[in-house]
Amino acid sequence: MTSRLPRRTVLGGMIGGLALASAAAGTGAGSAVAAGRTPGASTGQGAAGTVGALTPEPYVSLAVGVGGGPAGTDRVHVLKVGPDTAGTVLVLVPGMFGAANDFRLLARDLVAAVPGTQVWALDRREENLADRTGFTGPDPLAHYLDGHYRTLDPAASPFAAHWGLPLTLADLRTVVRAAGRGGRRVVLGGHSWGATTALAYAA
Known part of the structure; x- marks a missing residue:
């Protein structure tokens, strides 16, 4: 029987592969993604080439x-x-263990393919409880892969018992109303449990 590879080894290899793929795709696109911006259409300015808008x-x-x-x-x-x-x-709406950033790349493709569309990817209220302290330290990778991530103690979190579907749908209603301001058309979708949430809201 072969032993299982450590989690750090597996994820480290995956991250390395993604980094190589990004480098092969070109540094310009990689820089835009890292900055949290969408590569836009070329401006067409200048004889030497075009400049991409972000x-x-x-x-x-x-x-x-x-x-x-x-x-x-x-x-x-x-x-x-x-x-x-x-x-x-x-x-x-993301799945049960998902978050807004799951949709970032998909959203970029959608807004590029369907002019006149904006995507709002939702992070539910429980995302406020996530431990993000690792990103403030010198080695975020070690914080999350070496077991320093702090989970919520259920015994100290009785309020979470009330964070079920009714509250989630009420929160989603707030988002839908905000998205529709100014008479904008709102379309609702999701992934996995998020899709179920969208269906429950529509019902």
Whole structure:
């Protein structure tokens, strides 16, 4: 029987492969992705070549109803990809263990393929409880791969018992209403449990 490879070895190899793939694709696109921006259409300026425009991808907070959790958790976040002038907003809900960034690359392809569309990728209120301290240290990889990530203690989190489907749908209602301001058309979608949530909302 062969022994299992350590998690750090497996993930390290995957990350290395992705880095090589990004390098092969070109440094310009890689820099845009790292900066959290969408590579846009060429400006066509200058005889020497074109200059690609970059579109910001803001990650914004929306206040939602009281959920009984710690301070700062009565809010959701939305990753916005595409122009604010779009007439249609596609709100995407991630799966149970997913998050807004799951949709970033898909969103870029969608707004490029369907003019007049903006994507709002949702982070549910429980994302406020995630341990992100590793990103403030010198070695984020070690923080998360070497077991320093701090999970929530269920015994100390009785409020989470009330964070079920009704509250999730109420939060989603806040997002849909915000997306539809100014008469914009709102389309709702999702992945896995997020798709089930979208169907429950539509029902």
